[in-house]
Amino acid sequence: MGNIVTIAQKELRSYFASPAAYVLIGFFAIIYGYFFGTFLYVFNQQSQQFAAVGAGQVPINVNQSLIQPLFMNVSVILLLALPLITMRTYAEEKRSGTMELLLTAPLTDIQIVVGKFLGAMGLIAVMLLVTVPHIGMLFWLGDPEWKPIATTYLGFFLMSGCFVAVGLFISSLTSNQVIAGFVTFAVFLMLWIISWPGSFMGPNGQALFEYLSLPGHFEDFARGVIDTKHLVYFLSVIAFGLFLTVRSVDSERWRG
Amino acid sequence: MIEVQNLTKRYGTFTAVNDVSFRAEKGEILGFLGPNGAGKTTTMRVLTGYMPPTGGTAVVAGYDVLDHPIEAKRRTGYLPETPPLYPDMTIADYLTFCSKIKGVPRSERASRVATVMERTRIADMSRRYCGKLSKGYRQRVGLAQALLHNPEVLILDEPTAGLDPKQIIETRQLIKELGGDHTVILSTHILPEVSQTCHRVVIINKGHVVAVDSPDNLTARLGRSASIYLQVDTMGADAGATLASVAGVSTVTATDGDGPVRAFEVHAEAGQDVRRALAAAVVNKGWGLLELRATRVSLEDVFLHLTMEDPTHQPPAEHVAAASPEVSHG
Numbered sequence: 001m002g003n004i005v006t007i008a009q010k011e012l013r014s015y016f017a018s019p020a021a022y023v024l025i026g027f028f029a030i031i032y033g034y035f036f037g038t039f040l041y042v043f044n045q046q047s048q049q050f051a052a053v054g055a056g057q058v059p060i061n062v063n064q065s066l067i068q069p070l071f072m073n074v075s076v077i078l079l080l081a082l083p084l085i086t087m088r089t090y091a092e093e094k095r096s097g098t099m100e101l102l103l104t105a106p107l108t109d110i111q112i113v114v115g116k117f118l119g120a121m122g123l124i125a126v127m128l129l130v131t132v133p134h135i136g137m138l139f140w141l142g143d144p145e146w147k148p149i150a151t152t153y154l155g156f157f158l159m160s161g162c163f164v165a166v167g168l169f170i171s172s173l174t175s176n177q178v179i180a181g182f183v184t185f186a187v188f189l190m191l192w193i194i195s196w197p198g199s200f201m202g203p204n205g206q207a208l209f210e211y212l213s214l215p216g217h218f219e220d221f222a223r224g225v226i227d228t229k230h231l232v233y234f235l236s237v238i239a240f241g242l243f244l245t246v247r248s249v250d251s252e253r254w255r256g
Numbered sequence: 257m258i259e260v261q262n263l264t265k266r267y268g269t270f271t272a273v274n275d276v277s278f279r280a281e282k283g284e285i286l287g288f289l290g291p292n293g294a295g296k297t298t299t300m301r302v303l304t305g306y307m308p309p310t311g312g313t314a315v316v317a318g319y320d321v322l323d324h325p326i327e328a329k330r331r332t333g334y335l336p337e338t339p340p341l342y343p344d345m346t347i348a349d350y351l352t353f354c355s356k357i358k359g360v361p362r363s364e365r366a367s368r369v370a371t372v373m374e375r376t377r378i379a380d381m382s383r384r385y386c387g388k389l390s391k392g393y394r395q396r397v398g399l400a401q402a403l404l405h406n407p408e409v410l411i412l413d414e415p416t417a418g419l420d421p422k423q424i425i426e427t428r429q430l431i432k433e434l435g436g437d438h439t440v441i442l443s444t445h446i447l448p449e450v451s452q453t454c455h456r457v458v459i460i461n462k463g464h465v466v467a468v469d470s471p472d473n474l475t476a477r478l479g480r481s482a483s484i485y486l487q488v489d490t491m492g493a494d495a496g497a498t499l500a501s502v503a504g505v506s507t508v509t510a511t512d513g514d515g516p517v518r519a520f521e522v523h524a525e526a527g528q529d530v531r532r533a534l535a536a537a538v539v540n541k542g543w544g545l546l547e548l549r550a551t552r553v554s555l556e557d558v559f560l561h562l563t564m565e566d567p568t569h570q571p572p573a574e575h576v577a578a579a580s581p582e583v584s585h586g
Binding site: 002003006007010013014017018096097098099100101102103104105106107108253254255 | 267268301304305306307308326327329330332334336338339340341342343344345353354356357358359401
């Protein structure tokens, strides 16, 4: 456990030792701020209309009409930003030869992989902190429910975990960061749009593809529902990604 | 302390290390000598647990590297060919990180880091970033990292590569000091390094062990067939035949000179010192003996001699047997 924490700390530090983490978080803040402003404006319009028309319509609330669509859109930023975080995790260590240090130290492969995973998750946690003041402001101005917000953050974090686990695996396959970054992005995008063919795939195909699709699983979390089905999906994608990474590091040892 | 038996490592169809066996005792400094691509780095990577062998076994500090990798790694310090540094860490941070992953107890970390920085003479640079260091300092930080957990076994892949002459001397001195307490394996293709620092040498070529012996014995092996260089003012006469007739001389080769001054390379029969007889023969003829010296046999010659032979023609076991001290003295 101590070793995992040591690796995670080292990873997190290396993100913040270069401008990468600051640039990433800075631009995330800009895009997120723009989203937030836009959705707040739209929400404001809607609630004024609602007040003018009066009863008879479904009442709107901050959670459903503002926070949920906001985070669904913010998750698109993940799609673009996370490959940039994960692409260097293994590729960089292989290129600079530090992989030799880690693999000849008394560490297990699992400790290294989990440490790297937690390091990247730490960076994402810091990135998500940027969103907290805006949400806090809503509590000050309005009266949102905190529970759906908590599940949104949980779902967001779990979905990031899936991306990071898959990204780690892809990074472990190559020492070229550009390849690692782009392939990760392509795989993420596929997981994003895999449900688009919909009914073309026949009823079974549609069900399968919708199950594989990442945002579909996040949607319920954003609505305030913790469904074990989605929990199992996210946790198994994370576990599978980390497992593949361990196997990939091990197989590279054998191949030399 | 280190025991390697029939170690083989293949990359696909390419055999980098083929049936290599050797051992190193506690406190011994073993030199690993071979041209580039001989399999030195691969053997070391197997010993450090970086990669598993295709065949054979390697036991380090009593633990098989394949069956008990964590225990073996705990007792091994490794300096790879390129020092594995994180450019965005300072030397002190880097060594602290290494001490953690190498399992140095929390209470000893600070003192261990200070000790190795002192030993490798980098203490004054501890706040510098690893990415901004010169090659010599990178190498020393790499060495410091290998020493951190005070391992029983040290495996150093070309520890003096890229150092300036003063640093090379310092590093060799440090390795010699380490010899007593630690078992050291170092690889190099620089011959003087081996004769100056190592107790024993493993010469490896194309993945085979060509010879295992002490540097002195290896030099002695070829020493007996050493040649003698002669420079004679013959005043126009042909000295070749005269020299060849001296008892104990096997061959005479005229090397250069077409005027009265001629140079010859004389090979003596095994075990014969013909220098006195040669001098007498020249003087008796009334010629001028300008120069007479035994050509020095360096480890370099031994090395070239051994690695020029194609090891695939003979099984490697015979090479090892031929190189053992008993045979060479007999």
